[in-house]
Amino acid sequence: GAGVSQSPSNKVTEKGKDVELRCDPISGHTALYWYRQSLGQGLEFLIYFQGNSAPDKSGLPSDRFSAERTGGSVSTLTIQRTQQEDSAVYLCASSFFLIGYEQYFGPGTRLTVT
Amino acid sequence: KNEVEQSPQNLTAQEGEFITINCSYSVGISALHWLQQHPGGGIVSLFMLSSGKKKHGRLIATINIQEKHSSLHITASHPRDSAVYICAVRRQGAQKLVFGQGTRLTINP
Numbered sequence: 001g002a003g004v005s006q007s008p009s010n011k012v013t014e015k016g017k018d019v020e021l022r023c024d025p026i027s028g029h030t031a032l033y034w035y036r037q038s039l040g041q042g043l044e045f046l047i048y049f050q051g052n053s054a055p056d057k058s059g060l061p062s063d064r065f066s067a068e069r070t071g072g073s074v075s076t077l078t079i080q081r082t083q084q085e086d087s088a089v090y091l092c093a094s095s096f097f098l099i100g101y102e103q104y105f106g107p108g109t110r111l112t113v114t
Numbered sequence: 115k116n117e118v119e120q121s122p123q124n125l126t127a128q129e130g131e132f133i134t135i136n137c138s139y140s141v142g143i144s145a146l147h148w149l150q151q152h153p154g155g156g157i158v159s160l161f162m163l164s165s166g167k168k169k170h171g172r173l174i175a176t177i178n179i180q181e182k183h184s185s186l187h188i189t190a191s192h193p194r195d196s197a198v199y200i201c202a203v204r205r206q207g208a209q210k211l212v213f214g215q216g217t218r219l220t221i222n223p
Contacts, residue, residue, distance in 0.1 A: 031209075033210070033211075035211075042200070042215045043213040044213070045210040045213075048210060058210075059210065091157065102159045104159065105149075105156070
């Protein structure tokens with residue numbers, strides 16, 4: 001079946017603008033994760049969802065970042081008033097359940113803030 | 115000090131060589147993942163393990179829980195194995211993954 005998809009694949013935005021990044025998980029996967037990979041840096045966790053709820057938002061770097069998930073499926077990561085340090089690849093992953101199952105990664109959205 | 119440390123950071127080898135990438139972690143974990151990231155950026159999960167050893171094709175992953183150490187081995191390496199290999203752990207009682215910095219592997223023909 002189809003894998004995890006993300007859109008857009010690339011986004012260039014001006015500093016101060018808001019952006020929305022979308023993730024479509026694999027059908028039936030109840031857990032969904034957002035990660036960020038800055039240039040030359042490792043992956044860092046942002047937030048995860050179990051169903052529509054987000055028990056752990058500890059990785060969100062500031063209150064400019066928010067995420068939601070509706071219908072236990074699609075998730076949107078929103079960054080308000082973007083800053084240059086937000087430039088990174090934002091990756092989404094999903095798994096059948098939180099524990100004991102492998103995560104399947106999407107191709108990522110490359111965000112560039114100019 | 116990072117919770118997850120990988121070594122080496124960079125590794126260049128000739129085709130056919132046996133490759134070992136190491137991962138050490140400092141916290142109690144419920145699982146350890148090995149991921150592969152190709153130059154295009156896509157990430158593929160190679161292994162998820164909590165004990166012992168797993169094998170898939172030319173790839174072998176081992177973990178020693180007592181020593182808090184895991185290794186990823188590649189036998190008969192090939193240029194297509196060139197990628198960044200990332201170790202990640204799930205802490206006990208938590209859901210999120212904590213990532214190592216990755217090992218950039220280059221296999222020359």
